Amino acid sequence: MKKSHSETAIIRIHCPDQKGLVARITDFIHRNNGNIVALDQHTDRDEGRFFMRVEWELHDFEIKREDIAPAFQFAIATPCNMEWKLHFSDYTPRMGLFVSKLSHCLYDILSRYQSGEMKVEIPVVISNHKDLEEVVNKFGIKFVHIPITPETKAEQEKKELEILEEHKVDFLVLARYMQVLSQDFADRYPERIINIHHSFLPAFIGAKPYHAAHARGVKIIGATAHYVTSELDAGPIIEQDVVRITHHDSVERIIQKGRDLEKIVLSRAIMAHLNRKTLVYKNKTVLFE
Amino acid sequence: MKKSHSETAIIRIHCPDQKGLVARITDFIHRNNGNIVALDQHTDRDEGRFFMRVEWELHDFEIKREDIAPAFQFAIATPCNMEWKLHFSDYTPRMGLFVSKLSHCLYDILSRYQSGEMKVEIPVVISNHKDLEEVVNKFGIKFVHIPITPETKAEQEKKELEILEEHKVDFLVLARYMQVLSQDFADRYPERIINIHHSFLPAFIGAKPYHAAHARGVKIIGATAHYVTSELDAGPIIEQDVVRITHHDSVERIIQKGRDLEKIVLSRAIMAHLNRKTLVYKNKTVLFE
Amino acid sequence: MKKSHSETAIIRIHCPDQKGLVARITDFIHRNNGNIVALDQHTDRDEGRFFMRVEWELHDFEIKREDIAPAFQFAIATPCNMEWKLHFSDYTPRMGLFVSKLSHCLYDILSRYQSGEMKVEIPVVISNHKDLEEVVNKFGIKFVHIPITPETKAEQEKKELEILEEHKVDFLVLARYMQVLSQDFADRYPERIINIHHSFLPAFIGAKPYHAAHARGVKIIGATAHYVTSELDAGPIIEQDVVRITHHDSVERIIQKGRDLEKIVLSRAIMAHLNRKTLVYKNKTVLFE
Amino acid sequence: MKKSHSETAIIRIHCPDQKGLVARITDFIHRNNGNIVALDQHTDRDEGRFFMRVEWELHDFEIKREDIAPAFQFAIATPCNMEWKLHFSDYTPRMGLFVSKLSHCLYDILSRYQSGEMKVEIPVVISNHKDLEEVVNKFGIKFVHIPITPETKAEQEKKELEILEEHKVDFLVLARYMQVLSQDFADRYPERIINIHHSFLPAFIGAKPYHAAHARGVKIIGATAHYVTSELDAGPIIEQDVVRITHHDSVERIIQKGRDLEKIVLSRAIMAHLNRKTLVYKNKTVLFE
Structure with a gap:
């Protein structure tokens, strides 16, 4: 070979x-x-x-x-x-992770990291909630809790940026982080923040997309990994995938089916980014072989 | 058996x-x-x-x-x-077909009709253009040309409704018919007009969805068959399907890939309707086994 | 309601x-x-x-x-x-896990277990290798190492069965366990051993299915979760899924793409089993809603 | 540009x-x-x-x-x-078509041909049955009936080859032609005979693959377009696709779902061949962009 x-x-x-x-x-x-x-x-x-x-x-x-x-x-x-x-190729990128309360994307990333599939350093995980602290510690990674309220958001983002800088983070992954980043924050890491949105964008932009999908009666749901720009859920798409649902699927079951999509799509996007397979031009992502 | x-x-x-x-x-x-x-x-x-x-x-x-x-x-x-x-089951429904210039959905329906897969009567095909007259005649079906301009629309729709009534049409299929039906027309055939929209609804409502999909840089395109209501592209969804695209796909290739989706999705929806497998409630379609 | x-x-x-x-x-x-x-x-x-x-x-x-x-x-x-x-529904089934060296399915199961998505007890994980001991311990679950050689197989299976019995295991999951169970063993847990095979069965039965898929030049690969019977890879299929590959994909990349399928397909099958949604008849699995 | x-x-x-x-x-x-x-x-x-x-x-x-x-x-x-x-690109290839009794692939090809999507000449369609003569005639194409029995096969293949030669056919498409070509015949058109097999090869080689799929209880069925070689269903794969089935699907419904796959997969393979996008090496097909 x-x-x-x-x-x-x-x-x-x-x-x-x-x-x-x-x-x-x-x-x-x-x-x-x-x-x-x-x-x-x-x-x-x-x-x-x-x-x-x-x-x-x-x-x-x-x-x-x-x-x-x-x-x-x-x-x-x-x-x-x-x-x-x-x-x-011998430089290992340093990835920051932002999470909230849901563990499925976090676990998917950390297990690939630990098995050596995802060749990356993860110096720090930041969260606005404490729920996932134990999971992160289990993998021997530093966890920082930065709670956010509308009032403290600007100040807390400043703190987050300092931590990212201190840990020499090259790029950032929002693994079901339930806060919208400010435009200033987004501008600090152009084409270097990856978000997973739990819909087939541009359908169902914004909050509660599975509820919206259920209400609209779609027959297929999706997930979308994209680079974050200052416009909500409108950045260049890296990867998408879908799964079929039926009228039998309640919102709860849609959420469960969707989670499997989210974690796989997000991890694929991270892998593409890590392997330098992405190139953004005019808000679209070329995905090289 | x-x-x-x-x-x-x-x-x-x-x-x-x-x-x-x-x-x-x-x-x-x-x-x-x-x-x-x-x-x-x-x-x-x-x-x-x-x-x-x-x-x-x-x-x-x-x-x-x-x-x-x-x-x-x-x-x-x-x-x-x-x-x-x-x-x-021994009543064969009578289906009216509306087409414009594109033949792929029309051919797909007519070939299933002629092979006996689609158990339906097709007494008449109506079009605002003459392009497909020959195709329709080839299958021994009556073709009526009803050109439409913004000025003549109301009057021409009246004529269309008369023809449908005269031919005792039970339900209507818009097989890439490029006109929006008036609310009055839509209300005459509730849950009995099936349209194929060339996007993964609710993404890319309205005209030129493939151009919009290309511009947005999505990685997957779709097609949606739905019952027509007075609100554009917002009726209850019967069936959807998707296909993967890449950055290599120009708008022309997206259109070509999409056509294969459109015809299959539309024909599946017609089959479900014919077999009485659909039931609409609160703008959603239950699709029975 | x-x-x-x-x-x-x-x-x-x-x-x-x-x-x-x-x-x-x-x-x-x-x-x-x-x-x-x-x-x-x-x-x-x-x-x-x-x-x-x-x-x-x-x-x-x-x-x-x-x-x-x-x-x-x-x-x-x-x-x-x-x-x-x-x-x-208030009885929580007790699941035994058999693994070898690959961690992706194990992590997927344990993370669903720990997040509460998979409502199951996992009293013990058994492996013929020590590689995953640390992963299992991380989740606070007992790990038992039972190495197997052709000579010791019969004796070691006996030991495994004792451990399963001792831990009152209701059903068993082979999460990329690289040993074939003896017919006797399989017969002890009828319709209660779930295996993941890394091909779209019945294509590529046996060892190294991704290598075989690459050699045959298929354009799509798959994974299959099935109940284990005494005939290799021939038990009733619970769930399958597929992903597209191209001529660019080396065996290594096929293996990587396949892993994502394997873990999702296996976990879906376990969830169906746990929720009592499966029913086997004549070597086929009915999968209830 | x-x-x-x-x-x-x-x-x-x-x-x-x-x-x-x-x-x-x-x-x-x-x-x-x-x-x-x-x-x-x-x-x-x-x-x-x-x-x-x-x-x-x-x-x-x-x-x-x-x-x-x-x-x-x-x-x-x-x-x-x-x-x-x-x-x-200004040479239009000449395609021969072999059919038996099923019309869906034939219609799909002829409708693409007539709409101009498939840039090809079709000088002749040959069949071992008369069932599709009318369909072929409808499109103004010559139909030749060459019935085949085990006794007459060698002689009739000779006649077929003469007709293909006489019509200067560049390549041949078996659009659900239910005869196996002899090795001699296959060798006359290397990498120039495209067949559609109604399974996800290499699963279910040979006759009645849908019956076999139903009997095995698979959850997904497929179709495969490949170049014909002297070994049955073993030639280089050009294109494959799949569709999900459930335990509700009888053999009849599997056949119906499969037909939609067959015609799309076959037409995609023909388009790839026509656009000179295929290249065979060691029984595998490189599919260029």
Whole structure:
């Protein structure tokens, strides 16, 4: 089997579409003796926009790590007017978790973390309730209780931001966190806060979507993981999934069926984010292979 | 195999939930020597409402056809405060079809009709365009062209209603008919007009839902068959289904993928309606087994 | 009507189809002042077999608990030639868990157990490996390590059976337990051992189904929860689900996608079993509403 | 950039994986002033094999049509040890159809053909029964009746092959054709005969898969479109899909639900084949974007 055992570099790119982009980028890597282990590209012809993710082994690559960014910027990104990001596979991202009272998404994430499926550091879990403290402690992770009232919200968010900074959190996951973040907060982590909404967005935006789905008499329910923006439940969608319901399903059973969706969809979105498979453009998420 | 070869009677019921309903109804049938071939019941505990569909063979049934309704009314429906409908399986319903320019739903319906899968009479297809006249004629069905402009709409709807009446149409199917029916028209066929909307309702109500889905960046699209009410795309949902899309899918490809959903979902809804498997209560559709 | 807060009795029945069964059973409950909170019935016309599950409140029921079984046997079960089971909702079943090295199904079950979603006692987890001891301990559950080699298998199974008996285990779940149970063992818990097989049975029976799926080039993979019988992977299926894969998916990615299926499908099957929603007849599982 | 309105060339490639393949191929197109409108590539790391489909506009391309193949062979295919195919989008493939008695797949194909969705010529439909002659004639297509008995099979297949040749058929679709083709026949059209099998292969190979699915008590049924090889139901899978069933579904209802799958799955596979999106390697089908 040929899987990469060396560390890799990953570049994600978008730019105006133009001739020869793939050739130019892959040539940059090959000329410097990089072995490409994954390449996925997409051209949005309506927008005239090119998207690409390429991953190559660093082992024999002839450009030193710290020189890759300036070399790529000069040789390719600037002439092609690219927006781009570079990551190294041996850096383990630091993920902050916000929860409230429901444990299913939290457990799903922590069990993947502990089994090694989710390659991430989790320095801290923050909650506006104490209900899940014990669960978090069980996994040896720091739990911080920050209760929130309408009056204290601004001040408490400030405290949360300090904690995230102190723990050098790279991105944030709202695992059924039942508070809406302020616009200021959302703006601090652009494309770096992942929320799970318990409906098939854009249907049933806002509170109590399962009750709304039951009232409307839909035959299928869904869950949506998306990056948080300042507009409620309107950020770029990363992943969605659905499950069939019938007229027999009470709101309680819909909630139960929905939970299984929520945790799987959220974890898939986190995995995509961790593996640098997402790229946001104009409020839509390109999901690379 | 024990399948019914005799004709059957079908009763659909809803009423306030109360003790002994199933026993009472099945006893009525058994005492009169009816052999039940299908029974499905549902209790909505939140609403305190009971729903049931029961089908039995008429062969040895000791009440004459014309007396079943009064007998059931007197013995059961009145004391239990029921709303109910009686049908006989040997009556073939008469379906009117409204189409515009797109042929996929029309073909799907007509091929099921011609193969005998869809047991229905189709006395007439009405369209505001001439595009599908040839398709309809191919199946030996009458085609009537009734062009519609904002100015002529009221008058033309009157003409349509006359044609439906003249052809003794029992129910109406809008097979991607691109006109919104007036409230008056909708009220003439309550729970008897089936529309296919090309989105996962309640997401993307109104015109161009696939364009809206593409713009929002959803990862799954859907189609919804529902009974038409006076409120646009808000009637009781009969059936829905979905299909996964990716960032590679242009609007054109989304439209193509969606068409396969639309025709299947619409035909399933028509089949459920024809087999008397639907029952509407408070803008929701109970779908019996 | 609101949800039942009183304890309930549940009867599951199957018997030769005959006139008046539903009336007779519901009448037995009503005459004794029982309030039915759930009723689902199914007639298999090919087999001429009737299946029913009925649940009613014990609160005002006029037959004492201990007399329900003899009363039902005498009044209904014997004359109708029924096979049937009676359960009370206030008895919490005792579930044994067998695991090997993989934690995803175990975590999924334990997190539902701890959150109260899965109303069950778990007196013991048995494994042929020590890998998951720490996970089990974290949840305060007894872990027993019983290593198995081809030579020691018979003897070790005997030990396992003793432990299950000692802990008064009602039913057993194989949560990715990588040993095949002997026929003797399987026969000791008929319709009371639930296994998760990581394929869409009957495709890919036996070992390494994901490798086989990858080799065959299927476009969809599945998972199957079933009751264990003496024939490998051939017992009555309780629940199945599937997920789409593409040619991009390596065996490793298929395994990862499959895990999410496995744990959800297994937990759904356990929930159905716990809620007395399953009924096995001729190697097929009726799944009540 | 807008959608291509000029004709395009499509090349599908597979070869041993090696550095710089994408760069080399795209460079060949760009240097000759071709505008790429679609590019999808896949590396199977286990097999060490590279797959690619690239489509570019011919409008300004500086190599004449008839010279593209030799130029590509000399410049790229030979040095890289490629297997490859070249197609032009303005050639409309000629599809032969084999049917028996069931009309649903036939109607689905013919309606897509007539609406222009399926860009194909259909010079002839061959059947071993006369049942569908009228349907075929309705669409103005030639119908040939070739009855087959075990005794006449070899001779009749010879006649069929002559008809296909006479009508210059490029590829063949078995739209629920209930005969197994001989190995000789299958070998005449390698990767050019598409069959729809009414199960989720490799489950339920052979005759009466729905009966087998019902007997096994599966909770989900499927349909599989695949290229025909000499081994029954074992050729490379192009597309599959599934639908949920319950214990309520009789064999008749399973058959009906399955038909909707069959026709959609078959048509999707035909569309993929027509758009040159498929590439077979080691009995597996790469399905390009």
